[in-house]
Amino acid sequence: MATSNYLSYTAREFAMDEGFQEWVLHPERGNVFWETWLRQHPEKNTVIQDARQLVHSIKFRSYTLSGTEKEQLWDAVWNGLGEEEQPATHITAATPWWKQTGKYAAALLLGVLLTTAWWWQFRSPQPVIVSVHTRLGETKKMTLPDSSEVTLNANSRLLYSASPGGKREVWLDGEAFFHVKHTPAHQKFIVHTYDNLNVEVLGTQFNVNNSGKEIVVVLQQGSILLNIGAPADGKTAALYLHPGEMVRYNKLDSDYTKKSVIADNYTSWHTGRLVMDDFTLSDAAAFMQQVFGKTLIVSDTQLLSYKVSGSMPVIYNPDTMMTQLGKVFRMQFNQRGDEVWIRKK
Amino acid sequence: MHTGKAHKSGLRVVTSHSSLWGRFLQGDRHAFAEIYDAHIDDLFHYGMHFCQDKERVKDCLQDLFQDLWTSRTHLSPDIQHVRYYLISSLRRRLLRALRKDRRCQHRDSWEAFEFEYTLPLENQLIQQETLEAQKRLLQEGLASLTRRQREAIYLRFFQNLNYEEVADVMSMQVDSVYNTISKAISILRKNISLPLLLLLLSK
Numbered sequence: 001m002a003t004s005n006y007l008s009y010t011a012r013e014f015a016m017d018e019g020f021q022e023w024v025l026h027p028e029r030g031n032v033f034w035e036t037w038l039r040q041h042p043e044k045n046t047v048i049q050d051a052r053q054l055v056h057s058i059k060f061r062s063y064t065l066s067g068t069e070k071e072q073l074w075d076a077v078w079n080g081l082g083e084e085e086q087p088a089t090h091i092t093a094a095t096p097w098w099k100q101t102g103k104y105a106a107a108l109l110l111g112v113l114l115t116t117a118w119w120w121q122f123r124s125p126q127p128v129i130v131s132v133h134t135r136l137g138e139t140k141k142m143t144l145p146d147s148s149e150v151t152l153n154a155n156s157r158l159l160y161s162a163s164p165g166g167k168r169e170v171w172l173d174g175e176a177f178f179h180v181k182h183t184p185a186h187q188k189f190i191v192h193t194y195d196n197l198n199v200e201v202l203g204t205q206f207n208v209n210n211s212g213k214e215i216v217v218v219l220q221q222g223s224i225l226l227n228i229g230a231p232a233d234g235k236t237a238a239l240y241l242h243p244g245e246m247v248r249y250n251k252l253d254s255d256y257t258k259k260s261v262i263a264d265n266y267t268s269w270h271t272g273r274l275v276m277d278d279f280t281l282s283d284a285a286a287f288m289q290q291v292f293g294k295t296l297i298v299s300d301t302q303l304l305s306y307k308v309s310g311s312m313p314v315i316y317n318p319d320t321m322m323t324q325l326g327k328v329f330r331m332q333f334n335q336r337g338d339e340v341w342i343r344k345k
Numbered sequence: 346m347h348t349g350k351a352h353k354s355g356l357r358v359v360t361s362h363s364s365l366w367g368r369f370l371q372g373d374r375h376a377f378a379e380i381y382d383a384h385i386d387d388l389f390h391y392g393m394h395f396c397q398d399k400e401r402v403k404d405c406l407q408d409l410f411q412d413l414w415t416s417r418t419h420l421s422p423d424i425q426h427v428r429y430y431l432i433s434s435l436r437r438r439l440l441r442a443l444r445k446d447r448r449c450q451h452r453d454s455w456e457a458f459e460f461e462y463t464l465p466l467e468n469q470l471i472q473q474e475t476l477e478a479q480k481r482l483l484q485e486g487l488a489s490l491t492r493r494q495r496e497a498i499y500l501r502f503f504q505n506l507n508y509e510e511v512a513d514v515m516s517m518q519v520d521s522v523y524n525t526i527s528k529a530i531s532i533l534r535k536n537i538s539l540p541l542l543l544l545l546l547s548k
Contacts, residue, residue: 025502026505054534058533060502060503069403073385
């Protein structure tokens with residue numbers, strides 16, 4: 001992408017640019033180019049907002065299949081396939097077994113030899129290790145070597161380690177949404193939090209937020225087991241979570257609570273949306289702190305309990321996000337360095 | 346993209362789609378199910394905008410996925426953009442089905458690939474009347490686009506195909522895709538930007 005000529009672009013020209021459209025339509029993919037460009041050219045903010053508006057206004061009527069319909073359709077696809085898949089298995093049954101024995105024995109011996117050779121080579125398996133991190137205002141979506149998917153929120157770090165056939169383990173600092181794939185060998189997947197809490201799963205979708213004074217685990221699908229407590233002092237608790245349940249664990253006093261919530265409100269960030277259901281200004285402050293490292297300061301602490309409901313796209317640009325939140329809360333957000341002062345309009 | 350850095354430091358972070366496609370080609374049924382899950386909503390959405398006949402769309406989708414599985418050994422391992430491949434395949438099937446039966450092609454009160462105007466920030470703060478007025482203006486403006494032009498816009502903005510892929514799916518020149526989208530944006534600019542900006546400024 002040539003940077004120079006963007007300076008003379010009109011809103012219309014921006015709206016026509018494929019990379020720009022991509023950035024506007026898929027904020028969850030966090031386009032570094034545009035974010036940097038906008039930071040370097042703050043005077044273009046109006047034009048950009050204008051262009052953004054144009055791209056956003058192209059919407060289409062929605063049509064959806066219900067969950068049941070999707071399953072029925074999948075079954076129809078599958079059943080249609082069953083007929084041509086099965087007959088392929090018994091073709092060699094015509095020759096008597098004794099004539100084949102020698103051949104089988106040879107094959108078996110070869111198989112054993114190969115397996116042994118393979119076994120020797122991998123006897124001390126090397127664990128696969130992956131480490132990923134995100135900076136402020138950036139998210140990453142990735143597929144781990146075991147094909148589980150992880151979306152890492154801003155300012156987070158994830159370390160993954162798995163030995164072939166052994167358990168899969170990750171260490172999380174920050175926040176991540178996990179879509180863990182079940183493996184044929186039923187390998188456990190464990191999320192460690194650098195505190196006395198870990199999450200154990202086989203295959204499921206859940207969110208772990210370990211960015212503040214608490215660790216918040218929300219289960220979207222499947223089931224997970226939380227192990228809380230230090231094995232050293234013998235006080236451990238095992239908690240099973242069902243979909244839509246949340247556990248909040250306080251890092252200071254190791255206390256925890258469990259309750260039912262709307263999981264989407266806690267996990268939607270990984271799809272690029274902020275779902276605000278009785279969302280208070282103090283929730284917004286926590287968000288700005290976690291994602292952009294900005295501290296929100298209010299003149300009047302009563303403002304912190306102001307609530308709004310609705311949803312909006314998460315844009316990984318602190319200024320845009322602030323403008324949007326300001327509009328939603330109908331408050332004035334004034335930025336001074338990493339601090340944001342908030343006043344009632 | 347983001348995975349690049351991990352590669353450089355000798356770590357293996359596989360991109361989700363290509364590896365999924367690879368597993369699918371090797372006959373992994375879980376991968377097949379994942380491909381179905383990942384694309385069924387968007388494909389259905391496209392089908393409904395294309396012909397509005399739910400049963401027909403579902404039939405075409407069933408055929409599409411069955412053929413996908415049975416012909417997997419002949420498919421290219423290099424398919425980068427699975428969505429693009431599935432959409433163009435669905436489009437051919439729908440066209441074939443419609444050619445046999447023209448009944449469902451024109452329904453009253455339905456415009457193929459009709460635009461819908463939604464709140465810009467979706468924060469439900471803009472008044473209903475203003476919204477209605479804008480919606481009407483927009484619909485009038487967009488009525489001057491042909492069905493094919495609307496489809497091209499839809500494929501770019503809703504299905505996220507790039508200009509070249511859109512041109513390919515619809516057997517158009519890349520230039521005309523570009524012009525079509527440019528025209529749509531002009532209409533939007535004329536009809537919505539001004540009142541909307543005023544509205545935002547007045548808040």
